[in-house]
Amino acid sequence: MFRELNPLLHSELRLAVMSVLIGVEEADFTFLREQTGATAGNLSVQIDKLQKAGYVDVEKTFRGKMPRTVCRITSEGVKAFEDYTEALKSYLKL
Amino acid sequence: MFRELNPLLHSELRLAVMSVLIGVEEADFTFLREQTGATAGNLSVQIDKLQKAGYVDVEKTFRGKMPRTVCRITSEGVKAFEDYTEALKSYLKL
């Protein structure tokens, strides 16, 4: 009847992050913050979870002496996102 | 960019309950339990929240001496469900 919703993606902010990342080559922390409207703290935590799940690659470098965090969605992340989308359709009559 | 997701509906079980209710005239506790696969405790709590939000009407009666809980979605509930569905579309490229 209802397909299970991946709890890692069933979160407003993590879903928003994935939604941004699926549409771009890469996105840095600041861009994700702007696009999602999240606070830095919340974003930091949620990116971490997505990384630990293997859904995004996170690259921490420096631009001069300022830190720079760049994120990219992984193929596993793309698949999870697509699965989540499909699963949602069992709840919504789209 | 991203529309806010009504937190009351952004819950796997509550969404499933609403999804069942939107398709039927009414549903009792047992039917909802079967359809959603939820535990009774969890279902009880979540129905309560939906009722308090005004999204479902709950009618507690007795069939003989056994309690019977019948749920119906309200028009407010239908609207909230439709809004939620629309909001989700800003995250998923459906």
Added chain:
DNA sequence: ATAATTTGGTTTATAAAATAAACTACTTTA
């Protein structure tokens, strides 16, 4: 008859999650 199981739930306790607030470290501007 009475003990065990099932039905239809509710209440309470616990684990997990989301979020904000506080903090670090460095840079830029006044």
Added chain:
DNA sequence: TAAAGTAGTTTATTTTATAAACCAAATTAT
């Protein structure tokens, strides 16, 4: 050189979700 801004992380707090325990009545088995 002091204040404010950037780019985050860590920690603490509040909410949620969920399970476990419980209650009352009915049914089934002994």
